[in-house]
Ligand SMILES: [Ca+2]
């Protein structure tokens with residue numbers, strides 16, 4: 001799994017320059033899959049950055065979550081932000097079956113608090129054996145998962161927007177296809193008819209959520225949701 005500091009393109013960017021106080025998106029991606037997975041969970045340290053919730057996961061008209069893309073046809077999403085902490089917890093699970101899918105799993109919005117370098121750090125098992133960033137198999141057993149962080153360089157200066165690359169002239173034929181694919185990915189979370197609308201409704205219903213929790217295992221049950 002990896003932090004893509006610039007989710008506007010599919011490649012993993014390990015560093016970007018951002019302006020203090022200006023919200024920006026990053027994505028958390030599933031990468032280098034060698035074993036079929038059923039669940040992923042995320043623990044992310046974001047010292048020096050402010051997390052900006054963009055998605056109302058529990059339907060109380062108060063956004064508290066990052067956005068799940070539905071990668072792997074996952075259907076159970078959780079975000080847990082811990083007050084007085086710079087660590088965010090979340091994850092998603094398939095209700096059945098496993099997948100080899102890779103790509104963007106979560107889109108999150110942050111902003112720089114002050115000039116300097118800030119790291120978005122995926123928590124390792126050595127740092128929190130109870131809840132670290134990993135993929136898990138159908139039995140909720142953690143799989144060996146490579147983790148890659150990203151560095152956000154925060155500047156107080158006004159940054160000029162990244163210019164849109166000019167259209168290729170006699171260039172690489174794949175470029176328009178990549179752009180189209182990226183646009184579809186970006187549009188997916190905003191589509192109210194998507195898979196996650198039903199998922200959120202299920203989470204809002206206590207009984208349905210409890211059934212899903214039981215089905216997904218106990219990997220996050222020890223964490224209180226939205227404490
Ligand atoms: Ca990228």
Ligand SMILES: [Ca+2]
Nearest residue numbers: 056058060062
């Ligand atoms: Ca909410």
